[in-house]
Amino acid sequence: MLHLVLFLVFGAICVAGAINLLAQSHPISSALSLVVVMASLAVEYLLLGAEFVAAVQVIVYAGAVMVLFVFVIMLLNAGAEERTKGSHVALALGVPGVLAGGLLVAWTLLKRSDTGTVALGSLHGDPKTIASFLFHEFLLPFEITSILVLIAIMGAVVLASRPDLKPPAGKES
Amino acid sequence: MTSSLHLWLIPILPLIGAAVNGFFGKRFSRRTVAAVALTFCGAAFVKALVVAAQFSSLELPHTEFLAHWIRSGDFLVNFEFYLDQLTLVMLLVVTGVGFLIHIYSVGYMWEEGGFYRFFSYLNLFMFFMLTLVLAGNYLQMFIGWEGVGLASYLLIGFYFTRDSAANAGKKAFIVNRIGDFGFLIALFLMIKHWGSLNFGEVFVAAAKLPVETAGFGLLTSIGLLLMVGAAGKSAQIPLYVWLPDAMEGPTPVSALIHAATMVTAGVYMVARSHVIFDLAPNALTVVAIVGTLTALFAATIGIAQTDIKKVLAYSTVSQLGYMFLGCGVAAYSAGIFHLMTHAFFKGLLFLAAGSVIHAIGGEQDMRKMGGLRQYIPWTFLTMTIATFAIAGFWPLAGFFSKDEILWQAFSSKHGSWVFWLIGVVTAFITSFYMFRLWFMTFFGDYRGSEADNHGHSAHDEHGHGHGTPHESPMVMLAPLAILAVLSFVGGWVNIGGRFEHFLAPVFHNPAMEAASEATEAGNHGTEHLLMAISLAAAALGLYFAYLLYLKRRDLPQKIADALGGFYQAVVHKYYVDEIYATLFVKPLVDGSTRILWHGVDQGVIDAAVNDTADGARHVSDAARHMQSGNLRSYAGWVAAGGALIIAYMIWMGIR
Amino acid sequence: MVPVSYYLVLSGILFACGVVGFLIKRNIITIFMSIELMLNGVNLSFVAFAAHLQKFSGQVFVFFVMVVAAAEAAVGLAIIIAVFRTRETLNVDQVNLLKL
Numbered sequence: 001m002l003h004l005v006l007f008l009v010f011g012a013i014c015v016a017g018a019i020n021l022l023a024q025s026h027p028i029s030s031a032l033s034l035v036v037v038m039a040s041l042a043v044e045y046l047l048l049g050a051e052f053v054a055a056v057q058v059i060v061y062a063g064a065v066m067v068l069f070v071f072v073i074m075l076l077n078a079g080a081e082e083r084t085k086g087s088h089v090a091l092a093l094g095v096p097g098v099l100a101g102g103l104l105v106a107w108t109l110l111k112r113s114d115t116g117t118v119a120l121g122s123l124h125g126d127p128k129t130i131a132s133f134l135f136h137e138f139l140l141p142f143e144i145t146s147i148l149v150l151i152a153i154m155g156a157v158v159l160a161s162r163p164d165l166k167p168p169a170g171k172e173s
Numbered sequence: 174m175t176s177s178l179h180l181w182l183i184p185i186l187p188l189i190g191a192a193v194n195g196f197f198g199k200r201f202s203r204r205t206v207a208a209v210a211l212t213f214c215g216a217a218f219v220k221a222l223v224v225a226a227q228f229s230s231l232e233l234p235h236t237e238f239l240a241h242w243i244r245s246g247d248f249l250v251n252f253e254f255y256l257d258q259l260t261l262v263m264l265l266v267v268t269g270v271g272f273l274i275h276i277y278s279v280g281y282m283w284e285e286g287g288f289y290r291f292f293s294y295l296n297l298f299m300f301f302m303l304t305l306v307l308a309g310n311y312l313q314m315f316i317g318w319e320g321v322g323l324a325s326y327l328l329i330g331f332y333f334t335r336d337s338a339a340n341a342g343k344k345a346f347i348v349n350r351i352g353d354f355g356f357l358i359a360l361f362l363m364i365k366h367w368g369s370l371n372f373g374e375v376f377v378a379a380a381k382l383p384v385e386t387a388g389f390g391l392l393t394s395i396g397l398l399l400m401v402g403a404a405g406k407s408a409q410i411p412l413y414v415w416l417p418d419a420m421e422g423p424t425p426v427s428a429l430i431h432a433a434t435m436v437t438a439g440v441y442m443v444a445r446s447h448v449i450f451d452l453a454p455n456a457l458t459v460v461a462i463v464g465t466l467t468a469l470f471a472a473t474i475g476i477a478q479t480d481i482k483k484v485l486a487y488s489t490v491s492q493l494g495y496m497f498l499g500c501g502v503a504a505y506s507a508g509i510f511h512l513m514t515h516a517f518f519k520g521l522l523f524l525a526a527g528s529v530i531h532a533i534g535g536e537q538d539m540r541k542m543g544g545l546r547q548y549i550p551w552t553f554l555t556m557t558i559a560t561f562a563i564a565g566f567w568p569l570a571g572f573f574s575k576d577e578i579l580w581q582a583f584s585s586k587h588g589s590w591v592f593w594l595i596g597v598v599t600a601f602i603t604s605f606y607m608f609r610l611w612f613m614t615f616f617g618d619y620r621g622s623e624a625d626n627h628g629h630s631a632h633d634e635h636g637h638g639h640g641t642p643h644e645s646p647m648v649m650l651a652p653l654a655i656l657a658v659l660s661f662v663g664g665w666v667n668i669g670g671r672f673e674h675f676l677a678p679v680f681h682n683p684a685m686e687a688a689s690e691a692t693e694a695g696n697h698g699t700e701h702l703l704m705a706i707s708l709a710a711a712a713l714g715l716y717f718a719y720l721l722y723l724k725r726r727d728l729p730q731k732i733a734d735a736l737g738g739f740y741q742a743v744v745h746k747y748y749v750d751e752i753y754a755t756l757f758v759k760p761l762v763d764g765s766t767r768i769l770w771h772g773v774d775q776g777v778i779d780a781a782v783n784d785t786a787d788g789a790r791h792v793s794d795a796a797r798h799m800q801s802g803n804l805r806s807y808a809g810w811v812a813a814g815g816a817l818i819i820a821y822m823i824w825m826g827i828r
Numbered sequence: 829m830v831p832v833s834y835y836l837v838l839s840g841i842l843f844a845c846g847v848v849g850f851l852i853k854r855n856i857i858t859i860f861m862s863i864e865l866m867l868n869g870v871n872l873s874f875v876a877f878a879a880h881l882q883k884f885s886g887q888v889f890v891f892f893v894m895v896v897a898a899a900e901a902a903v904g905l906a907i908i909i910a911v912f913r914t915r916e917t918l919n920v921d922q923v924n925l926l927k928l
Contacts, residue, residue: 007830011838018845018865027857034861037842041868048835048879050887057871060894065864065901072905073857078918094809094851101816102844108823109833109840117829118879125887133888145895152899159906162913802924804859808850 003120006047014040025080027073031066038062049123052130178224180237180254183264184303186217191296198289207279210292214275214299218268225261233257233678236309236373243312247368253309255372259679262509263306263441266516270433271299273652277524278425280648281531291331291423298324302434306441311360311370314442318356318406321435322349328430329422341418348415352405359398366391376448384452392449396456399446400463407439407493409467414750416490420482424527427482432489432523433516440496440512444505447680451503457587461501465595468494470747472602476609477744480537481526484610488563489519491603495578498596502588504581506676510667511574517663518562518571521656525556528649529614532642539613546615548642551650553615555657560611562660564604565711572708573664575600577673579707580700593703597710604714612722835876842869856908856920860901867897 017036024030038061045054134142190213198206234257243250275295282291301324305317322345330342363370367378385392403409408416419431430436443450443460450457468491475487492515499508530537532549546553562569565576579600583593619642644650666672721728733740742748799810842865849862871890878886908918915923 003830007834011834014838015841015845018842021858021861021865022845022849022852027855027861030858030861034865037865038868041872044835044838044872045875047830048875050875050878050890053875053887053890056891056894060898061864061868065898068901068905069857069861069864072909076857076909076912076918078855078857088806091809091852094805094812095848097809097813097816098844098847098851101819102840104820104823105840106837108827109836116880117831118835118876119829122882123875123879123884123887125884129884130887130891133884134891137885138888138892141892145892149895149899152903156902156906159903160909804920804923805851805854812847812851 003047007044010040010043010047014044027078028070031069031073034069035062035066038066047120048118049121050125052125052127177237178227178235178256180224180256180307181239183217183220183224183268183307184300186213186220187296187299187303189213191293191300194289194296195293198293201289203283203288206289206292210296211272211275211279213296214268214272217299217303218272221264221268224256225265228261231256248364250310250312250370252313253371254307255309256307257679258676259441259444259509260306262513262676264303266513267299267302267306267434270516270520270656271302271429273655274425274429274433274520274524277428277527277649277652280646281425281527282423285423287331291328294324294327294331295429298328298430298435302438305438310372311363311375315356315360318402318438319353321430321438322346322353322406325349325419325430325435328426329419331422331426335421338421341415341421345415345419348412349405352402352412355398355401355405359395359402362391362395362398372445379448379452382452384454386454390453392453393456396446396450396453397459399442399449400456400460403439403443403497404463407436407497408490409439409463409494409497410470413467413471413490414753417483417486417746420480420486424482424523424530427486428520428523428527431486432519436489436493437496437512437516440493440500440508443497443500444509444680447503447505450500454587457501457503459501461498461582461587461592464494464497464501465592466494467491468498468599469595469602472599472606473743474746475606476602477740479539481529481539481542481610481614482523482537484539484606485519485522485526488603488607491599492519492563495575495596495599498582498592499578502582502585502592504578504585505680506673507574507577507581509676510672511578514562514570514574514660514663517656518559518660521555521559521653521660522563524649524653524656525552525559528552528645528653529556531645531649539610541620542614543617544615544619545642549644551644552653555653556615557611558657558660560607564607564714565600565707567708568664570660570663573667576704576707577667580703583703584699597707600707601710601714604711605718608715608718609722612718616723832876832880836873839869839873839876842866842872854919854921856918859920860904860908864897864901867893
């Protein structure tokens with residue numbers, strides 16, 4: 001019972017944040033709504049028993065990735081969105097398609113599947129267990145992702161660097 | 174079985190000559206081209222003579238099989254040759270006269286452009302004509318038939334840069350085509366009912382059928398349709414209109430094709446198919462009527478023509494009418510006899526006319542000639558012989574052949590005195606206009622001026638002025654002389670009826686022969702009387718021509734004025750060309766333009782292609798909007814597609 | 829005792845919101861944030877299944893997804909900065925020519 005209530009409350013916060021992200025016109029507001037979504041997702045993970053994942057979610061996602069987003073928004077001084085002529089296809093085909101697809105999936109899941117239930121904190125995702133998995137079975141993917149991160153760092157540095165020819169004074173942002 | 178005579182050599186030799194001259198002639202000198210052409214044509218003539226020499230030892234009819242052609246179920250057509258007396262006569266005439274005309278052409282065309290082309294076409298014509306004559310079945314004959322039409326088109330339009338020549342060539346071919354349509358339908362009837370086109374098989378099958386006296390039986394239909402084809406090729410009413418226009422071609426062409434050989438193909442075909450015609454008297458009567466009417470009609474037009482070649486053209490049409498009259502009263506050998514003598518004297522007339530034209534530098538209008546006999550005596554002599562021959566004076570060739578036809582027209586079982594009477598009147602008119610030509614050209618004062626001789630006349634073939642008229646070179650005179658001799662003695666082969674007896678096995682028809690034997694035996698007196706009447710007609714024609722064109726030169730104009738409108742109609746050839754143009758040509762051209770060109774070709778075929786292309790363009794024009802470069806639209810497509818796939822997967826999972 | 833399907837539905841809603849945001853937003857940074865939202869939804873469904881099937885690999889995979897998402901965010905934002913320097917606009921509708 002407690003489980004269900006907590007799930008619904010934080011689920012509602014999650015969805016509200018997601019819809020707010022769509023509804024806001026200023027990117028900063030959208031970024032902050034996304035932070036709300038991530039935080040409530042962390043609580044959901046806790047409800048499922050994945051403690052370490054929840055912690056990592058808050059630290060990495062909400063704490064690093066979102067900060068990066070906010071940095072860039074401020075760097076580029078992004079203002080509120082203008083209304084420009086967009087794509088008819090996206091609005092006419094895409095959105096109804098997605099909504100229809102989503103509804104279909106939801107209906108299927110709720111009505112027709114026979115999956116069972118999970119108990120509160122059924123997954124014992126403590127750091128020790130996860131670490132043993134990470135360094136024994138998933139060692140290769142782990143190493144590869146570390147190289148991936150390295151590459152991403154280098155790529156980001158290269159892409160975002162200013163060209164040497166243009167002096168900063170002459171460039172109007 | 175007699176051994177093979179290698180008859181295939183006779184047509185093939187000119188074909189080789191045509192190919193050599195056609196492909197390589199441009200690089201040869203004129204001498205080489207002439208040598209090639211004359212060698213191959215002469216070789217064919219020599220081979221024909223060899224065949225003639227061996228003739229008495231052959232078993233007739235002699236057939237030779239060359240190769241299979243069509244094998245469709247039971248229907249077989251082969252490349253085969255057929256030799257009997259009729260073929261031999263035609264063969265000698267075609268190769269002999271053809272060879273003489275080749276020699277003449279070397280001189281006549283020496284200064285013309287396209288020398289090699291001319292001889293290539295001439296040899297090609299010989300090939301097709303010999304195929305026609307030697308053919309062993311109707312389909313091979315048809316190849317030759319069409320081929321001579323093609324050669325005629327090529328040669329009439331030889332000066333193709335001239336519009337009138339090109340149009341004349343087209344006219345000849347198209348009018349011939351109309352006749353060929355009738356020929357083809359006759360062939361189809363033969364295939365359907367008798368399953369073969371081979372002469373032997375067709376005639377055996379036809380002979381089994383009874384005589385058709387009433388209505389349109391099978392044989393009458395075939396006969397009439399064959400006559401349609403013959404009318405096209407041999408320029409009879411109503412398909413004669415191409416022959417006068419064909420005078421646009423060089424004069425040797427007119428001599429060879431439109432006097433001696435091609436136009437006689439129709440007569441040959443009718444004579445060859447005599448088995449069919451003998452059993453279809455109605456068809457025979459139609460042949461005779463057409464022949465007689467054409468003879469008279471063309472003769473009347475010939476009176477008023479002023480171009481020397483046109484007079485001879487209408488004369489040819491008229492004489493062909495005589496040949497068809499002969500065949501139409503079942504006197505086939507008489508028709509063939511006249512064919513042979515006509516080849517001699519008409520060929521000679523055309524060649525001599527060419528010599529005259531050459532002498533005065535390209536002028537063809539007789540009103541500008543006159544008194545030429547002192548300038549070109551040899552041409553004058555040979556042309557005189559030819560003129561007397563065609564008028565039918567004894568003892569020249571024309572007398573014997575024309576008289577035989579007139580006698581048969583009177584006395585044959587299929588003949589009647591009406592045919593004879595019209596024939597005699599036509600003989601009178603023939604004599605008149607031929608002597609008119611003779612007097613206007615060679616007697617009196619020379620009416621052409623020096624200035625005129627700079628070659629700007631309408632039918633200019635030579636385009637060079639010569640000052641005073643001059644005689645032709647020996648290479649042109651020699652054939653004239655040979656043909657003159659033949660025109661003189663050519664009729665004597667039938668003295669005592671030897672020629673007709675020679676051809677009798679071909680036209681063997683027991684019933685007819687019994688009847689004609691009976692009539693001939695008792696009617697020698699009548700025959701001599703009729704002979705005298707036709708001689709009188711010829712003499713009368715000569716007298717009137719003398720009167721009007723030598724003695725009292727003012728009379729023709731007075732007569733013309735007195736006759737007024739009728740004379741104008743005759744001068745304009747009874748407006749037949751204009752009538753045809755209005756009745757047939759103009760509606761056809763208009764209909765084709767509007768319906769077939771604008772409607773079908775542009776509206777359906779072009780539109781289909783163009784609209785397909787336009788449609789592709791429009792579709793791609795619409796489709797290109799998908800590639801807009803807009804990120805969100807791409808995402809939209811992806812999302813929609815993804816949703817579809819998910820829905821599909823769910824559906825598959827639920828089932 | 830919450831049925832697994834509820835978690836999955838929540839995950840689906842988040843994902844759908846992410847896609848819709850991708851489609852209707854004009855600011856490129858906001859579009860990136862929608863992508864992050866989609867990834868989060870997927871993470872949730874991974875963990876939910878891990879709990880249901882009592883296997884740990886689901887959680888471990890979430891790590892990898894996060895790492896990749898972070899890397900992708902970094903590189904993507906660097907690209908946005910690079911494009912912004914030349915185009916001077918963050919409106920994705922105005923960046924529809926291939927040439928610079």
